[in-house]
Amino acid sequence: MLMDLLLRIALAGALGGLIGLERQLRAKEAGLRTHILVGIGSAMFMIVSKYGFDDIIMQAHIGLDPSRIAAQVVSGMGFLGAGTIIIQKQIVKGLTTAAGLWVTAAIGLVIGSGLYEIGIYGTLLALVVLETFRRISHWLIGRHHTLVFHLKPKSVPMVLIVLEKERVRTGQVxxxxxxxxxxxxxxxIDVTLSRKIAPHQIYDSLLEIKGVHSVEMH
Incomplete structure (x- = not known):
């Protein structure tokens, strides 16, 4: 029994680490170590929830709900996930990483309860969504970027005209x-660059505008 529980904790950490590795390779807010810790912690909470009160339950007239601790893990992940969400200049970033942490906690709970196949399947599915669907999104829609300009106010209309000529989809300004x-x-400016548009072309065109002193792309 003890070895099985130790295996659950280690496996939950390893599966969480796979998701964290993908996030760290993308230079996201929460990476490998964070996801491993979330996986390990949620698995331990699930084990405590299922087996940690056996001595008390055996006493007469005592009943406990084994799902209460697991339910609190789900709620508690909201605080950790919120810490990865950045709101800067009215732009929201980190939602995917927050969702990844939430899924990692779910994987830890599943593994902690002994449902190995479900946990492994959930990990593989999460990696497919994070990696494969990202590529499909970039291929069909394009990559989302944020352009930050330091420029003279009179150059603002010309920037928008150049972006339109370059067929760059613009969002919030x-x-x-x-x-x-x-x-x-x-x-x-929020922009979407299709795979046919090279970023250096946009840089060159924008820097040629009179009054534009600098351009940054995030």
């Missing part, structure tokens, strides 16, 4: 008030 000393303002 935000402009920060002009700096008094430099006379420059900061403009942020």
């Amino acid at each position: 935000s402009i920060v008030n002009r700096d008094v000393e430099t006379g420059l303002c900061e403009m942020t």
Whole structure:
């Protein structure tokens, strides 16, 4: 029994590590170690939930709900997931990583309960969604980026015209008030680049605009 429980903890950590490795290769907020710890922790919580109160349950007139601890793990993951979500300049990032941590916790709970096949299947399915569907999305829709400009206010219309000529799909545009000393303002634009558009082409075209001092792509 003890070896089986130790195997569950180790396997939950290993499966969580596979998801964390994919996230770390993408330079995301939560990586390998975070996902391993989530997998190990949730498996241990599940083991405690199932087997940690056997001595108390054996006493008369005592009844416990073995699902209560597991349910609290699901709720508690909301706090950890929220920490990976970044809201910067009205742009939300980290939702996929937060969802990955949530799935990792579920995998840990499943493995901790002894359902090995379900946990392994869930891990493989999560990796397919994170990797394969990412490539399909980029192939069909394109890659989402954020362009950050430091430019003269009068150059803003020309930037939008150039992006339209380059057939770049634009999203939300935000402009920060002009700096008094430099006379420059900061403009942020959400764009989607199809696989036919090379990023360096966009850089060259935008930097040629008079009044554009710098362009950053995130």
